[in-house]
Amino acid sequence: MERTFAMIKPDGVQRGLISDILKRYESKGLKIVAMKLMQISEEMARKHYAKHLNKDFFPELIRFITSGPVVALVLEGDNAIEVVRKLNGETNPQKASLGTIRGDFGISKTKNIVHGSDSKESAEREIQLFFSESEILSYERAIDEWL
Numbered sequence: 001m002e003r004t005f006a007m008i009k010p011d012g013v014q015r016g017l018i019s020d021i022l023k024r025y026e027s028k029g030l031k032i033v034a035m036k037l038m039q040i041s042e043e044m045a046r047k048h049y050a051k052h053l054n055k056d057f058f059p060e061l062i063r064f065i066t067s068g069p070v071v072a073l074v075l076e077g078d079n080a081i082e083v084v085r086k087l088n089g090e091t092n093p094q095k096a097s098l099g100t101i102r103g104d105f106g107i108s109k110t111k112n113i114v115h116g117s118d119s120k121e122s123a124e125r126e127i128q129l130f131f132s133e134s135e136i137l138s139y140e141r142a143i144d145e146w147l
């Protein structure tokens with residue numbers, strides 16, 4: 001089983017899309033093993049998006065991601081990293097396929113509703129940045145054998 005970090009960004013929370021988005025992750029068969037509503041500090045935002053430091057959209061990205069509450073998630077499942085990236089859709093919601101979260105709900109390049117880790121290394125780093133060990137739960141669901 002693989003773990004990934006996902007986030008419902010401030011636009012997703014403000015637009016009342018939390019339940020729609022969680023529904024997609026859950027319906028796909030992913031298990032929520034950690035979840036919290038939180039506000040990201042500027043310091044944390046800079047750490048999370050460190051690799052984009054030199055991009056022209058970096059200041060706007062930091063302003064946006066710290067502008068309101070987000071839902072931080074750790075999702076578990078077979079090949080979870082790739083599966084969440086597929087469910088989220090392409091970075092630019094205007095290009096993202098219909099049927100994906102970004103493709104169905106978004107239109108802005110910055111306000112693209114969700115985040116998903118892009119590799120095992122990113123997933124590990126991002127999970128550690130947002131959650132302590134004790135916040136990540138290990139539990140069985142009765143449906144697990146049917147997934």
Ligand SMILES: Nc1nc2c(ncn2[C@@H]2O[C@H](COP(=O)(O)OP(=O)(O)O)[C@@H](O)[C@H]2O)c(=O)[nH]1
Nearest residue numbers: 052057060061090091109110111112115116118
């Ligand atoms: N305004 C703007 N924002 C961008 C652009 N590229 C990426 N972003 C934002 O920065 C975030 C991180 O970029 P990236 O890691 O490349 O995309 P992701 O992994 O699909 O989220 C994206 O989710 C967008 O919110 C861009 O060209 N313009």
Ligand SMILES: [Mg+2]
Nearest residue numbers: 115116117118
């Ligand atoms: Mg990324």
